[in-house]
Amino acid sequence: MHIGGGHSDKLPPHAVLLSFDDAYADHFEYVFPILEHEHIQGAFYPPVKAVTEHTVLDVNKIHFILASTPEDNFPVLLNEIKQLILTNTDEFGLKSYDEYFKELAVANRFDPAEVIFVKRLLQVALPEVLRKRMADILFEKIVGIEESAFSRELYMSVDQIKCMVDCGMHIGSHGYDHYWLGSLPREKQEFEIKKSIEFINEVGGDVDNWTICYPYGDRNKETIQLLKENGCKLGMTTDVDLADLTDHEGDAIFNLPRLDTNDLPKDANAPVNQWY
Template identity: 55%
Template sequence: MSDLTVVMYHYVRPIAKSKYPSIKGLEFDLFKEQVKFIKNNYNPVTIDEVYESFYNGHKLPPHAALMTFDDAYSDHFKYAYPVLKEHGMQGCFYAPAKTIVEKEVLDVNKIHFILASCDNVSELISNTKVLFDLFRDGHEVKEFEEYFSELAVANRFDTKEVIFIKRLLQVALPEEMRKNICRALFNTHVETTEEEFCDELYMSQEQLSQMASDGMHIGSHGYNHYWWNKLDSETLNNEIDKSIAFLKAIGAHTENWTACYPYGSSSQEVTDILRGKGCKLAFTTAVDVAKTDVNDPLLIPRLDTNDLPKEATAKTNQWFR
């Protein structure tokens, strides 16, 4: 049996000094400390070693750790990649292809930066209701207050009000309606054009190709960053096929390819389709340390960066197994 600690990262940047100091992410200085903590207490492994452990019984070293980075942010190329190279560690980067191919900011990222640009969440909810009423014609939707009652449930990182905004605009409303609301809120609260923001926020195809050729692992995070478990079979198949084509285009490995579920959106149908298309490893947002002789290789749990200490000399915590 081999235990595997997979760590999940999103924004990694000098946040306090940035234009969006309230964006939820990891300060770059703390990332450097956490990498040292992992080097001091864990044994970093590669995606190939993880594959061999799941499929061929290869025993991983004690306290094996793998670093994963979601959404192909330019942060990862500018800040995370050089640190990983310095420490001889491999990172696994999961890119939603549309952001790079079509230069379109994902709604999930629009929501992050809308929230980061607003001091008053209650006022944002009121503005969202105005737009909800404006764009609801032609759509079968519930009343705004019903959505709040159903969706406003706090989690370990966000208040119920923030969760409500995220869930309403990420998945609960019809796609056209939520895109219109996101676009209007983004144009109001984020002072830049979408194309300029996209170039600033995400990696380029050339940067991903450079990392792939330099020993980093690039995997699928879908094309549109949809909730995979909300898609019909035809749309899901198209979503995965387009993401695989993107991996080929940047020179990433497409034999024994890997995936990361957008929003952790796995299901039996999703894993069956991934398996049928040759996906060998897939990462969820379930919080746990993986066991390579127990977990389904297409349902690998991960820890969030906030689950591990961010000081090089810190003591280990309950996740050190």
Template identity: 40%
Template sequence: MNEITIVMYHYVRELENTRYPNIKGLKLSEFKKQIEYFKQRYTFICLEDIFEAIYGGKKLKENSIFLTFDDGYLDHYTNVFPILKNNGIRGFFSMPAKILNENELLDVNKIHYILAVADENSLIKKLYEKLDYYRGIEFNYPSNDEIFNEINVEKSRFDNENIIFLKRVLQTYLPYELRNKIVDELFLEYVLENDISKKNILLNETYMNMEQIKLMIKSGMSFGLHGYNHEHLKNMSIEDMKKDIDKSIYFWDEIIDKNCLTICYPYGSYNKDTVSYAIEKGCKLGFSTKIAKTELNLKNALTLSRFDTNDFYPKSK
């Protein structure tokens, strides 16, 4: 039985030396320690190994491990890539196509920056004010108390109740147009401090560019799909979900390996329609955020489980 460990990463940086030290991520020093920890206990594999194990019957070594990096952060080029390359490790990277195609900062990252600089209680108060303002003018939705009670707010492994509430309201609960409008307003006030010229600076600080991506691919790293706009695919209409995946494939068409086309579901959000369409469009592998070791077989090929970096030393003792 081919059972492997897949690990998921997002931000990897020396947080205290950045302009936004409260961003939730893995310190670079901790990443280095984690790589050394893995080297002593696991055998690193690449995307092609997973593909060949599922579709060609290749037997992988016991305690095989594979590293994945979501969202296309500049951290992955400046901090992660040199370490992987120096250790002969081939990782997998996925990036929403909208970032490069439209030179746009994604809402998911705007929310990260807002939460990194704003006081939780004042932010909730400000959100309620905006909900009160827009309610009945352009949009209809319940009262603030009803919204809070309707959303299942329970402390997660990484966020408290307030953060969970803010994320769910701004990422999924509100109508698409309204949540984009409110996120942009909060981002302008709290992060850009009403100076729109700061946006491009932050954009360039946040993500990799195409030349960096091509260099990483040339050096043996793998890249795959991560949606177009980093939306919850399972919450979208079938038509919108298909458009999102189509736009992502179209953008990456001449850049990534289509023989081993891989999708990494944003937020780990997918359903049977998402998986079916990914297969229809030629995807051979898919990564979820389900926390478990992954058994490599045809049944699981499009829903491979992943641990979080926080599940291992030095974050977890």
């Protein structure tokens, strides 16, 4: 992926950039060989800490907590969360469980309200220290697999990412801790960005043409200003739409929408979709 002044190549009609978040091992095992065989460059966005320190992203801990909870046992999970909130209320000055539920339990196009509640509570609504504490407790109790071993199975290794770079794949930034960047103070955002650049350089990526895919699509004006200061070429969001690369006004290049795989037909014989 080459972005920037002086490059005269024009994209063909209906051009597509394939992007893959979170450095899952499945991407290396299944996606990368197909891209290489077809001579297609993919853009991969690894969260640095998960890959280099063998931790499990909180978002993945939450996914597997939810996946390991049968639907008829979901009230038990919610009660566990309620008790953890009660236990930590004084230390962290928390609101009541019912207040959090009313605020956060709003269904979206992918998940029912109760699932969204668990995700939002443990991803962003609670103080960082408590989010990690609760996710760790629930992961150990419900999933029951040691974190480092789980991480090595779930994510690519540094060597696998280097191999993809050697074969022409693009490696971009997906943060260090995979935080909601827009929720962080400026200095923490800068840390997340700089650690990503260091990692891109470590694996042999192109630090002169680096890009970012915002974790959870979250960013603010400070995020974009820091990206500009650190030479980022574009930023991809989770907003659902086609990217308009003719829009050169303002910060459009740092707010590019993407289509999720769920927005596209899975059947090869499906009629032409609305995005084509």
